Amino acid sequence: MIKVWDYIPEYKKHRKEFLNAIDEVFKSSTLIFGPKLIEFENKFKKFVGTKYGLGVGNGTDALYIAMKALGIGVGDEVITTSNTAVPTVTAIVNAGATPVFVDVDKYYVINAKLIKSKITKKTKAIIPVHLYGQACDMDEINQIAKKNNIHIIEDCAQSHGAEYKGKKTGSLGDVGCFSFYPTKILGTYGDAGFITTNNEKIYDKMMRIRFLGMERKKMSSGHWNGQYYAVEHGTNSRLDEIHAAILLIKLKNLHKSIKKRQKIAKVYDKELKNTDLILPETNKKNKHAYYVYVVQHRDRDKIISELIKKNIHLNISYPWPIHIMEPYKKFAKKMSCFKCNKCNYTCLDNTNLFSKKIFSLPMYPELTLKDQLYTIKSIKKILLNLN
Ligand SMILES: Cc1ncc(COP(=O)(O)O)c(C=O)c1O
Missing domain, CATH: 3.90.1150.10 (Aspartate Aminotransferase, domain 1)
Known part of the structure; x- marks a missing residue:
């Protein structure tokens, strides 16, 4: 049988490496927020080309957390496309905001020329979806965003490694949101996601939101310091050590x-x-x-x-x-x-x-x-x- 996508040949090729990595995690006594996640966060943000990066539970959460960190909620409008995966829109609605749809161009991504006509006083962000592995026209989108003082949250769930004018998607807006769902260009054997940004304040806020609103002060080992106190309202969205270990192997390739x-x-x-x-x-x-x-x-x-x-x-x-x-x-x-x-x-x-x-x-x-x-x-x- 020929399938549109198949992970078995890849699994067979790297099976030993994957199983050894999982064994290492099991033996380490650290299953969540451990060294594999820190190593992966450092390597993937470097791959994308941003200062900061954090692992989260999946791509839908990545979009949701990004919106919450940018203060987007009830009464706000977020511009995106209707030719996308459902989760782009699920996340907007989960954040309490209203999705506003703009048509796509011949490359299947948001037609930047049509965005202006959909901007209102309520518009707080644009989510350009780099669909099928191809980037949106980010110069035009950035210009519109700057002029109207709105945020850009890139949906990079389908665009790991895709470039616009030599820069990787995920480094072209305020925040970049990735999915590592198994079928993705970089996918794990389960659910995982990632957020990139160059803004330290937004990064700190997203770090709190992904972990129940708790301050995660790093000790010199890179581990969470264990203070179980929510400083703001958050959610629970973690990229665990097993998936981080698998992703580290796949990132190399x-x-x-x-x-x-x-x-x-x-x-x-x-x-x-x-x-x-x-x-x-x-x-x-x-x-x-x-x-x-x-x-x-x-x-x-x-x-x-x-x-x-x-x-x-x-x-x-x-x-x-x-x-x-x-x-x-x-x-x-x-x-x-x-x-x-x-x-x-x-x-x-x-x-x-x-x-x-x-x-x-x-x-x-x-x-x-x-x-x-x-x-x-x-x-x-x-x-x-x-x-
Ligand atoms: C364009 C797009 N956005 C968001 C997501 C959500 O990612 P996840 O399935 O990891 O929640 C996906 C994946 O299905 C996607 O293709």
Whole structure:
């Protein structure tokens, strides 16, 4: 079977290293807030290129904690996209704020030119989602944010190692939020997340919020000093030692694995360029990290079901835009649409259109060329029969 993503080949390759690292954690007597987390925090923030970085429980929490640390809550509006994973919006609503949706461009990320029309007195932040492994146009977004005195919280859940003008995502706004969910470019074998920033004050606040509002004064060993006293209201969101140990191993191979993703993408680009599929484009300012390789076709569902017969299993990121989902419809209805002014979502034209046509081809570093070429051949055959 060919899957759109598979962790087993990687696990087989590094199994001994993973199991040794887990054994080391078990023997250390420190399962939470220990040396593995500190080592990983230091290494991952360096990888991203920020002064500060903290591990948290998952990417949804990362976004939530960032918003809380920036003072975002009830009555505030946060601008983002509807063509994203649900958690981007879950976190905004969890923080008490209102999501405001802006359409995406041909690169599937927020259309920076449309943001201005959605800014109101209540706008407190923009969450640009660096979707599918490609960065948003951060110069334009930063300019708008600066002019309007609003924060930028990058959603980097799908963009580890992706670059905009030579800088890594997660270092381009006030705060960067990562997920290490298993499928991600850097993923663990469970849940984990991370937040990056260059602002010490925001960092200190996020450190408290992730641990029940407690001050975590470091001793010289780097451990928490044990004062069990909440100085503010927080939440409980921890990246534990086992996942930190696994992530340390995988971080060593991250550059190499992104290169492999780019190589796989090149093969798709070359082999599928003369077909009816619309292939992904890369903004010239970007280095694409190819979390997923997303194509478009009007007969998407037919192609996917034909491929299943050949034991090739694809998926769709994402089949439904957030603004049509039951819990979030009400936010979309409130939007003042610059184009139609009645808000039947025509201001989200691309989002609506793409959701009906997009699908993802197999993409993970251990995908073999043989499986990739078989997938390509099968797709081409199906496309010929559709014509
Ligand atoms: C764009 C985006 N934002 C946020 C998240 C949330 O991450 P997590 O699943 O670790 O909570 C994800 C992952 O699913 C994501 O893809």
